[in-house]
Structure formats: C-alpha cells, structure tokens
Amino acid sequence: MTIEPLLKALSEALHGEGPAVQIAPDGTFTLIPQTGLGLPTDSDTDIAAVVLTSGSTGTPKRTMLSVEALAASSVGTAMALRGEGQWLLALPMNYVAGLQVLVRSLFAGTRPWTMDLSGGFTPEAFTEAAQELTDNTRFTSLVPTQLTRLLTNPTAETLTVLRRFNAILLGGGPINPVLLEAARGAGLNIVTTYGMSETCGGAVYDGVPLDGVQLAIRDGRVLLGGDVVAAGYLENAELTAASFFTEEHDGELVRWYETGDLGELDSDGRLRVLGRVDDVIITGGLKVSAGAVTDGLHRVQGVREAFVVPVPSQEWGQQVAAMVVGSCSLAELLAGAGAVMEPQLVPKTVVFVSELPLLGNGKPDRTAILATLTEAAHAL
Template sequence: MELLPVHTPDGSDPLELLPSLAAALAGEGPAVAPHVLPDQEFRGTLPNDEIAAVISTSGSTGTPKQTMLSVDALAASAMGTAFALKAEGQWLLTLPVHYVAGFQVLVRSLFAGTQPWVMDTSAGFTPAAFTAGAAELTDKVRFTSLVPTQLHRLLTDPSPETLRVLRRFDRILLGGAPAGSALRSLARSHDLRIVETYGMSETCGGCVYDGVPLDGVDLRSVDGRLRIGGTVLAEGYLGAPELTEERFVFNAGQRWFATDDAGDVALDGSVTVHGRLDDVIITGALKVSAARVTDVIEALPGVEQAMVLGLRSEEWGTAVAAAIVGDVDADVIRQAVHVELGAHAVPKAIVTLDAFPLLPGGKPDRRTIHTLLERA
C-alpha cells in the first residue's frame, strides 16, 4: 500500500491534510504520514490496506517510533470520544498534527462533520493566540485538547477574555503528561471543564478519560504494569516487526499493548495511573515515587511546575533530583519533602528554570531536563 508523506512544517496550514486524511479514512486513498522534517524517511511496508495513518510517537524518552493506525482503530477512538463527551462539536487545534493528540482533532472533526479551527502558532503557543483562535469558533458545542504546559501558561495571570473563552469550551481534554494537583486545583478554581486523558500513539491517543476507559477499551495491570487492549490499538510499528512483537502481545486470545506505565485497575474497570515505571526512583535501596515528590513541591507557594527525575549517583545508586519553574528557596523544597515523605525522598539536586524545555508536541523534554540536572 502506498504511504503518502504529508509535510506539515511549522507555519503551514494543518487543514491541508484534511482531504488526504478523509480519503484515507474512506479507503479511497493512501495512508497519510504527517511529519515536520521534509527529509524524514519512512522505512517499511504497510501490512494491509486498512492503515490510514502513520504517526510518530513523541520521543520524550527515546527515539520516536512510527505507529501504524488503522481506519477501524481511528473510528473507534473518535466514536468512543463522542460517547465519553456525550456530544460532537467543533474543535480548536492547538497541537501539531504530526503527533497523535493534534492529529486526532482532525480525525474527530471529519467523523463529526465539523470544521476545526487552527490556532496561529507562528509565534509559538501564547495566551493571546489561543484566545484569538477560540474566539473564532462558531459551533454551539466546542472542544479543545491541551497539554498541561499550555494550560499552565493560559492560567498564569490570565486576562478576562482568556478566561471567558476557556469557560466557553464544553470540555478541555488535558493529556500528554501528568497535570499535577496544583494545576488541577487552579483549573477548578476558574470553573473550567477539564477532562484528564491517558493514552499514547499506540492507542490512537487518549483512551481513558478521567479514569474511565472509552467504550471498547480494556485495561489490566500485570505485575503493576498497565496493558491496554481493545478496538483502538495500533497495528504496530512501521518497519520494526521485532519491536511490534515485543510491545503488542497476545494473552488469553486478546491482543494487548504493554505500556511503560505503572497503574491499578479497579473491579469496576476504572484506572489509576501512577506514572511511568521508571518514575519509581530507588535511592539508597529505598523506593521514592517521583509523582508524590512532584505533588509536594507543586503544592508550595511560588512553584508553578516541577519535574522529579533520578540521577546516577555513586553514593546512592540513584539520587532524587528536581527541576522547578517558579520562585521558591531550595531549602523550603527540601524541608517540605522531608516532612511529607521522609529524608530519603529529599532532592539532592534542584535547578530553577524560567520554563521547561519542550518537545514540538508540547510535552516537557525529559532528556534535556535530565541533562540540566546532571550539570547542577
């Protein structure tokens, strides 16, 4: 099957992808592969004619993989989202379409028969550009999809007009990274209708909304590691059959994707995601939850964002380290973590940044932040 690379570099119109995507979803055209770099090559053979798109993973912790998404999986994801949100409507696109969260805005719009509006990101993501884009929406029912960093920027000293357009959205999907308790509380204080999503490129994006799997999605915890099954699963990775076999496994007659996340699944099917498996830092033979340390730090006055990672250490094996955005004394951070979680959880290294470095999709660049902490 032919693979049509659709170049959507920064500054171009993502809506130019819609005709090719519509044809691919209807089975009347080749699969699309939106990406940023014009010289990026896609190597491998598509396994069947049902593949509608090839989407890169974010690459936040490693080399991006090219994920093959079928027509049926994308349709199941769009339908599941509509059922979960109890409506279809007009979407504001704020994320790059070469990553699954932005791409899905186009997919949902096509299935709903609505016209998305593209936020002007030529100067990056700014509250002014978001506000202007949101003001252009005309449908009664309105949605958008954001990553936590974007929402944080919107709620940092927001203008009345920015708050007005944010409250106008029927739902704001928030995913790509943990939101953090401080951001969740801030959003609630402004009466925003936030839906926290969990998913990845391999599941056509978000497949769990506020802890509840979409229709047709199954989750189980195997030795504390989440596996996802159901209608939204990708067909695998383009040109990487061994990796596909490793990550997409069969069990009890069902196909599952083995995630890198720790979590629990309750008897009623609801899901609690504890974070990445490597977010459990073993320091001095004691376990530290990076997510819990992050929550403690983000609850401190003056802290806007925090990220907690593990660094190699001859003394501790792995040392706890924290990067923050905000204005707070390092000793205050250490004292708070010591009181709440114990001495073993106290960060050995702390760096303060003006803003987290970001990947093109809006996620914090963990590898760059890790390097900055190593140099601290």
Template sequence: MELLPVHTPQDFDPFGLLKPLAAALAGEGPAVAPYAAADQSFDGALPNDDVAAVISTSGSTGTPKQTMLSIDALAASAMGTAFALRAEGQWLLALPVHYVAGFQVLVRSLFAGTRPTALATTSGFTPEAFTHAAAEMTDRVRFTSLVPTQLHRLLADPSSETLRLLRRFDRILLGGAAMGPALRAVARSHDLKIVETYGMSETCGGCVYDGTPLDGVTLHSEDGRLRIGGAVLAEGYLGDPELTAEKFVFNSGRRWFMTDDAGDLASDGTVTVHGRLDDVIITGALKVSAAKVSDVIQSLPGVDQALVLGVPSQEWGTAVAAAVLGDVDIEIIRQAVHVELGAHAVPKTIVTLDAFPVLPGGKPDRRAIRALLERAR
C-alpha cells in the first residue's frame, strides 16, 4: 500500500486534496497524508490496503503521533455524523486539513456529494475571513466545524453580518477543547445551533455529540478512564507497533481505544468528559482537579476562557496556576476558587491574557501557556 504525503502550508488550496482523497476512499489510490511541517517524515509501512489516510495528532501535550485511518472508519464517522445531524449538506472548512477536524470536513463532503467552501487562511483565522467564506455558501443545509478559540473570536465583537451568517448554519460543531460556560451562554444568547463534540484523531474526530455517542460508537469508563469502541477506531500508529498495542486493546471480544481522559457514563448512555487524567494536580500532597478550577473561574462574570495547569514549585512541589482570558479582578478569582474548592485549589499564579497561544489547529498550546505561567511565578 502506497502513501501520498501532501504538504499543506498556510497558503495551501485544500481542494487539491479532494481528488486524491476520493481515490483513497474508493480504494483506487494511495493513502493520503496531509502534513504541515516541511521536514515531517512518515516512517513505517501501512498494515493493509484499507488505510485511506494518515493524520497526525495535535501534539498539544507531547510529540504528534501519525494515526492510520481506514476507509471503513472514515465512512462510519461520516455516516454517524449525518445520522446525528439528521442531514447532509455543504460544509465550511475553517480548520487546517492536516488535523482531523478539518480533514473530516473534506471526507464528509465527499460522502455527501457536496463541494465545501474554505476560508482564506494566509493571515490566520479572522472573523472577516470567516464571514466572507460563509457568505459564499450556496446550499440550503450548511455546517461548519470550529474550536472554542475561533468561536470566541467570532463572538467577541461581532458584526451584524457575522451573526446573521452564524445563525444561518444548521449546526456548528465545536470540539478540540471544552467550551466553557461563558462562551456557551454567549452562543445561546445569539441563538447559534452549537453541537459540542468529543473525540480525537484515533476516533476519526468527534465521536460523541452533545454527550451522545454516534451510532455504532460505545464508551465505557474503567476506573474513571474513558475507553472507546466502534467502527470509527483508527488502525493504530504508523511505525509504532508498541504504542499501538498499548493504546488499542482487545477486551471482551471487542477492540477499544484507551483515552487519556476522565469521564462518567449515565444510565441512558450519555457521556460526561471531565478532562484529561493528568489534569489532576498534586500540590502540597493534596489533589486538585484542574478542570474543576477552570469551571469555577469560567463561571465568573467577565471571564471568557481559563486554562489551569500545574507548574513546578519549590514550596509545593507543583503549584496550581491559571491563564485567563477576560476582564476580571485576580482577587475575585482567588476568592471564588477558595469558596468553591478550598484553599489548596486556589491558583498561586494567575496570568490574564488577550488571547491564548494556539496550535495550528486552533487548540490552546498547553506547553506555551505553561511556559508563560512558569515565567510569571
């Protein structure tokens, strides 16, 4: 099985991927491997002719992994999305195609037989570019996929035209990071049809929509750790059989992907994701949930987003630290966390920012933000 690497710099025309991707999905051409770094290499042999794409993980917390996605897995994901949204339609591509959320816009468009629209990204994501691209859409049914940082920028000081076009979308998929109560409230106040998604490259992107798994997807919580099963699972990691065996396991006759996320399942099958397992910060021998601290901060008036991390501390071993977007007094943050979670959960360092450093896919760059917090101690 051959592999077709496709370099996708910022000025890349994403529609150049449609023809080779269509051939790969039909089993009539090599697997495609969109990538951003000019020096990226693809080491290892594809396991079979069923692999249609190799997509790198975001690398937000470590080295990106090259995930092999099969024809059947991509088809199952596209079909599950169509069932969940109860329609197929035209998609607006607002994310890089070398990340799974952007790549899936092309996949869904091919399966639906519609031609996507893409915004110009040579200057990065801007509300103006999004509005211009959305205005060029022609189909009656319209979708797009965003990350919270993008939606925050769109709603920070929106023009009437931007709001009109955002409302015109039948659904806006939002994933890659938690939405946060403040952004959720703003989106609701503008009557936007948001679907909060959960997933990763290893599941062909979002596989849980508004807490409900896509058709054919199963989730279990094992000691608080989520594992995912179903036809959307990747074949594994290119050139890394050891990591593949560690993360993709067989249990009870079924293949599962072991996530690094904590979560609970309700009796009706819906899922609540609490964040990454390693978001538990042990400070002064006490455990603090970074997700819970973030939730408290994001519930405060004036806060748009918050990211809570642990940073090295001589006194505490690891200290709680928070990066915050918005206009809020730092002492109000400390008081709120103290009241809700106790003194040990209060961030020792709080930095207010105009915007988070982000990865090319739009996710907050946790390593860059951690470095900012460490310098601010």
C-alpha cells in the first residue's frame, strides 16, 4: 500500500491547511474537519492528528495532537538526536510512535521507508527494509519485544543494518537491562524513550526531558508538561478535564498531563519510571510494585522478557504472577528471583511462553496475559 496520499494529508494538516488525520489499523485514514473536533469556537488551535492510545491499560482513547505539539516534539527530537535524517517505519502508523516517524520525516523533508508488517514483525523483514534506506543519517523506533527478536541469534546482515542507524529509539514498555546492555555491547546506539500519546510519544530520552518539556514528580506520580502535551481527548471532555490542566511554572503558564505512572529522579536527575499507579499488588497486606518485580526478574539469568500482574487469591487477596520468555527453568527462575528480591516480590504463579501476546502496536497485551495467569493461578 502506498503511503503517498497519507503523507500528503498529513503535510496539509501540519501546515494548518487541512483537516485532522486519523489513521486506521490497516493504514487507511479518515479526515476530520476542525469544526468536528469539539474545540471552543474561539480556539486558534489546529489539530493535525487524532491517534488512539494503546489501550494496554484500559479502553483506548482518541487523543488530539495539535500542529504546535507535533512541531515541538519533532524539534525536541532532532535536538536530542543531533540532527534529522531518514526514518524506517517499523511500528503501526495508527499509534503515536508510528505516526511520529511520518511526522518527523515531513518536518525534515525526508522520505520515510515503511516496513511491510502484513506478516508481523520479523528480523528478516526488518533487515530487508533497513537495507533500502538511502540517507547517511538514519533512525528508527522500536519496542522492546522487537529489539529482543532482532538480537536473538541475529544474522550478520541484521547486525550490520542495526549498527548503521544513528539512533534507535526504544520505548513503549519496561526494558530489560540485560537486553539494553547486549544491544549497546553489539554497537547499537539505543536511546530509551518515555512518553505516551498524550505527549506526542516520547518526551523523555534516556531519562532527560526533551528541550521544552517539563517534568515533575508529585506524590510519586510522573507529570509531563510543555508544548508537546495534547489538546485533549476527542468527544470526552470529562476525561480531558481529569487528565490535563494548566498552571504557572517558572513564571509561565504550562499545560500538563498527569500520567498514570510512578517515578523518581535518580542522583543525576534522570527519570526512573517505577511502574503504573494501578500496578500496585496488595498481597497478604503488603504492597508490591509490579514494576519492581519486573526489574528483578529481568536480572535473572536466562530471562529475556517478563510481564507481571496481580491475580486474585483466596489466601492472599492478590498474588504476584508473571509471564516469562526465557531459557531458564522454573526452579532456576525462582532461585534467581529469590537471590535479588525480597520474598514477597517473588511470583507465586509463573507461566513460560515463547513470545508474549502483543497488541497491534507491539506492546504486551495486558488483558490476554492477565487472563492466562489468572487461569494458571486457579489451576494450582
């Protein structure tokens, strides 16, 4: 499928000369007139794109991204990556990370190369697409599962194309530190990103906010502010009011988005995301962070990926459960987890799989994982 009509529509929207663009999962798109977006009649905000949130933690929402927000994000990214170049699109276009590859390309005046995802993401298809890039400066965005697949018994051709990228943005979920170390050890320039649809995608790179992005921690919760923040949710004024607000910061009015994540700043002032606010597991009266358990499991030898959720328990109220992709046995996993975590953090239910079930954007399918682990816990 050619993306030229989509690029033309996006270009017109980004120049404030056309309706907003909403991309469907199959790559087709619809145009939404500015008058149909529910903005105040006196608003001078031009919406360029409407994107679905991933839905990984609930019902997907349609997020309205303005021309100003996308431009600010694109400029911030170019500054962080020290230049503009050609992008390889390896993620679905209907989610913000995929959309941003197209938007950054349009702002840079370069033509993106789109990977064929009709057969799913495979190292072979990625390698073939990456070999078609012609610009000397090259970028791509991946989620951890994709990078894991690329670095599991990689061919020389795959490593060669990966090393030719000036930067590989990696985000969309918890990143196994072993994976990150292996990637950088193989000569890949990995830049970790944190953000969401409501912030035009990644707004914090390697723990540092992009230029123009404000970062705050309040009551343990991460807040992001600045020009990259979305205009709100289409046809959901109540949720918009609950998630976005404007207040003075350093003498200026700043638009903020209150994320659903817990975080802290390390000794260098870099953001460390601790997990979702709603991922706290209360087991036997103790509060356990699913993010802390995931971090611990990632340190166990042989674990490539892990996803942790609470499942109901008659004895404990909730219990810690994990779906794991790895080469270790259950006994090795539990022994390794016990060596790096406190006893209450060690999962009581573990299901090994060859691959985590994924949503269309490459993120783990929390609903499917929860159903599998709940069934496994009840069978014990």
